Amino acid sequence: MLGPTLEDAMSVDVHKEPSEMNCWPKENCCVCRTPTSYWYGTGPLNVALCPTCATRATADSLPTKAQWIDAERRANKRPSFAAPW
Numbered sequence: 001m002l003g004p005t006l007e008d009a010m011s012v013d014v015h016k017e018p019s020e021m022n023c024w025p026k027e028n029c030c031v032c033r034t035p036t037s038y039w040y041g042t043g044p045l046n047v048a049l050c051p052t053c054a055t056r057a058t059a060d061s062l063p064t065k066a067q068w069i070d071a072e073r074r075a076n077k078r079p080s081f082a083a084p085w
């Protein structure tokens, strides 16, 4: 018996990317870096977030799109976001 959990309060909603984006490569989850077709947020908060991490994430704990891209760029050393540099 674990009692009430915080899981409901600690999850965020993710959505699968639109079908017209199926030809795009999967992006890496902003938390665990597993390739995923699921996304969280919109605009400056639009980041890839896998359903597993979404159940544990809070909106406050997630990076912004800019932070996520910067982290991915440093981790990947590849220009996956078509950066001009």
Ligand SMILES: [Zn+2]
Pocket: 029, 030, 031, 032, 033, 034, 049, 050, 051, 052, 053, 054
């Ligand atoms: Zn994840």
